Amino acid sequence: MLLSEVVGTVDVVAGTRSRLAKTEALAGLLSRLAPDEIVPAVGFLTASPRQGRIGVGWRSLSALDTRHADVPSLTVLDVDAALDELAAAGGAGSVAARRGALEALASRATTREWDFVARVILGELRTGALEGVLLDAIAQASGQGAAAVRRAAMLAGDLGATARIALAEPAGALDAVGLEVGRPVLPMLASTAATVAAAIATAGEAAGSSAREAGVSRSSVEYKLDGARIQVHRDGDSVRVYTRNLADITARVPEIVEIVRGLPAERLILDGETLSLDEDGGPRLFQDTMARFGSETAPQFVLRPWFFDVLHADGRDLIDEPLCARQAVxxxxAGPWRVPGIVTADAGAAERLSREALAAGHEGVVVKGIDSPYAAGRRGKSWIKVKPVLTYDLVVLAVEWGSGRRTGQLSNLHLGALDAAGEFGEPGGFVMVGKTFKGLTDELLRWQTDFFPTIQTHRSAYAVHVRPETVVEIAIDGVQRSTRYPGGVALRFARVKGYRPDKSPADADMIQTLRALLR
Incomplete structure (x- = not known):
């Protein structure tokens, strides 16, 4: 397939707000792909090439001065092979090698195609072709049930691989996709509630019919740690550790590997968090944990795992079993390494545990429906996090130049919430919900001033507008109605808690979540 067909489909998808129209356009494209083109093409559509990071940034692309082709000739596999070459470049001479490969690819692409390829490389393709739309398109193109496609994607943790199975393999292959030790799955996510009582009530509403009929809807209430999400797979002596984004960080966390090797089971998939304790037994800053994740050098402190779920144990898949059964396993x-918690129907007991967690320096609690299955990749009502100060993961849209003491520095952040459904703009885009310069240390101000110009899209007289890819955790006291912002909501007393390099823009909180606080 010519790349120009993919580009044309992306233009159609970006030009409509209709989910049905997007699905039909994508399904038509997927149905025309050859089997070996499916995985690369899905990577292009999601701006997530199968090669991952290829060592090319905005500066490298903007420095090119190449004449583009007049007639489309590049195929999907041509571009995939070029990305392989870019990803393989390393060591001495790698800069020149990458530049040569980029120039060769740019010269074969038309201007329109090159704009598309550059945005794919940078991860900034904004078409509204979110995972949910693509899953629907895969189901339509393959003639298979949407539920089967979604479950396979969750368990495979790979949208491209799921599309290939659905479109190119025999009927029944999707149903055969299951948990596989060593292959990470999409993590289950938590919604947010303002109070423990509200979380208990919501989890109760989501409880199974048997629990509701009995008039008892107990919940598991667990510490909410300010750590980094980990998923750990063990197969005998082989242990692999993955982040929430399914990146393999095994080599960087040898202490976690050794702990899991010592557990009384040969095959495991564990879900949890990790952080380090300081000399007084309190949790270190989240940034310290992330620094460990990003470093290949000898650790300055030890990371400790806290596990709160198990998806597989010695041949037994647990993902569809209720939480109470998983907790028993x-x-x-992993008893000594479990997150502290209780199982209760008493909101007062849950509140006491929350105060205990806060006193120990943690963020709050997570309330979970005791009969809920593990819904990989979903953010529903079965898991609800409660923090005394509301925090949300938002995306930086622009940064204003400071004044006074901050003259010459990028200071005031423009913050956006995810609009997955396109209710207030482009599906998959971001809706501005406020600004803040509070909570920024001198170190962060220096970092912002150096970093954000490297991902700028354009400048105005007062601000640097950037690609929406930087996630920042913002603490707020609440929200208020606003006619200034298209989502109708503005943050109250927003302040920066910290940047979240472990999260992608797709992990940002949604505008609907913030609007729900108005009720």
Whole structure:
């Protein structure tokens, strides 16, 4: 398939707000792909090439001065092979090698195609072709059930691989996709509630019918740690550790590997968090944990795992079993390393645990429906996090130049929430919900001033507008109605808690979540 067909489809998808029209356009494209083109093409559509990071940034692309082709000739596999070459470049001479490969690719692409390829490389393709739309398109193109496609994607943790199975493999292959030790799955996510009582009530509403009929809807209430999400797979002596984005960080966390090797089970998939304790037994800053994740050098402090779920244990898949059953297995295989918590129907007991967690320096609690299955990749009502100060993950849209003491520095952040459904703009885009310069240390101000110009899209007289890819955790006291912002909501007393390099823009909180606080 010519790349120009992919580009044309992306233009159609970006030009409509209709989910049905997007799905039909994508399904038409997917149905025309050859089997070996499916995985690369899905990577292009999601701006997530199968090669991952290829060592090319905005500066490298903007420095090119190449004459583009007049007639489309590049195929999907041509571009995929060029990305392979870019990803393989390393060591001495790698800069020149990458530049040569980029120039060769740019010269074969038309201007329109090169704009598309550059945005794919930078991860900034904004078409509204979110995962949910693509999943629907895969189901339509393959003639298979949407539920089967979605479950396979969750368990495979790979949209491209799921599309290939659905479109190119025999009927029934999707149903055969299951948990596989060593292959990370999409993590289950938590919604947010303002109070423990509200979380208990919501989890109760989501409880199974048997629990509701009995008039008892107990919940598991666990510490909410300010750590980094980990998923750990063990197969005998082989242990692999993955982040929430499914990146393999095994080599960087040898202490976690050794702990899991010592557990009384040969095959495991564990879900949890990790952070380090200081000399007084309190949690270190989240930034310290992330620094460990990003470093290949000898650790300055030790990371400790806290596990709160188990998806597989010695041949038994647990993902569809209720949380109470999974917790019993977790206690047996990883009891000393479990997150502290209780199972209760008493909101008062849950509130006391929350105060205990806060006193220990943690963020709050997570309330979970005790009969809920593990819904990989979903953010529903079965898991609800409660923090005394509301925090949300938002995306930086622009940064204003400071004044006074901050003259010459990029200071005031423009913050956006994810609009997955396109209710207030482009599907998959971001809706501005406020600004803040509070909570920024001198170190962060220096970092912002150096970093954001490297991802700028354009400048105005007072601000640097940037690609929406930097996630920042913002603490707020609440929200208020606003006619200034298209989402109708503005943050109250927003302040920066910290940047979240472990999260992608797709992990940002949604505008609907913030609007719900108005009720």
């Amino acid at each position: 977790l206690e047996a295989v």
